[in-house]
Amino acid sequence: MDVERNLMKIAADLLAHYDVHARRLPWRAPPGVNAADPYRVWLSEVMLQQTTVAAVGPYFAKFTERWPTVEALAAAEDADVMAAWAGLGYYARARNLLACARAVANDHGGVFPDTEGGLRSLPGVGAYTAAAVAAIAFGRRAVVVDANVERVVARLFAIDTPLPAARPAIRVAANGITPDARAGDFAQAMMDLGATICTPRNPACGICPLRSDCAALLTADPAAFPVKAAKKAKPHRLGHSWWIERPDGRVWLVRRPAKGLLGGMRALPSSDWSAAPDATPPLAADWTSLAEPVAHVFTHFSLALTVHVAHVAEDSMPPEEGEWWPLAQIGEAGLPTLFRRAADAAMKERDVHVH
């Protein structure tokens, strides 16, 4: 069979399947509506970077209700956006989200660029997101390659070069099956397929709309694609955080530096995180340490965080910059998950002593 014709068949088969089985997602235009809102497409794509659909759902609802347009988001306070993002992870995304919204509002008249190149120049918009927004929101033909597409394409063509070295070949193959029309639907169909059928483990090849086109299905183990390089072991690190509570029911919170881990987020005052962290408290007080450290796993290391608790006088003021945050509103402080769990542990320990 003619090779080009066979490649066209892949897109046709996939789009026919998508027309029946597309997932209904809040950021997708309803069936029959062609134009998705670029703001919502962009917002969803940024939230979905390395993040599951299930995790994004409530955050997308919260953001679009509070900031319905890019102009509204551009006018938001930094602290409000960072707090609203708390718990979703990869906080550089939130910082870039605001920078991008302000760039669109201030430099582009509140209208998103409608080309891949224009989108690519925005903060936090890389090759994938630019292609996805251009295709989904603006109907451009763009080659959209995320981890789902990498997996589906590696299997379709049985590409056995290990990632990341296989990326150029995967991109070429993805370009070869991307249709001129409905490139946005095609991209979303590929991602739906990767998320629901062509899954990393135990793919449902028996119900796959592309099973007649798949080279990996002819091998002993289709799930072996894509081949990946071995991962490095995560080092274990230690750390200390200090819970400083006043008799009026407030706790001392600081803000972490703008860049780096948990950058720009509210936090408990903390040591460095290393093999031998500096355990010197930020102020002299009668400290008690929680027996059980908070265990937390980051992308490239795991952490055992010892939480120290002190009750200090009303006029006490720690040396570094920060704010006395009311305990009754601790949920609105926007603490990232590590510190939310440390706060939970400290408050639970306090309740044990009170009762």
Next chain:
DNA sequence: TAACCGTGGAT
């Protein structure tokens, strides 16, 4: 280029 950057669910 490869390291850095979160979190939670699935297995």
Next chain:
DNA sequence: TATCCAAGGTT
């Protein structure tokens, strides 16, 4: 319990 993994971008 340990490991893998997710609609990646930045430096």
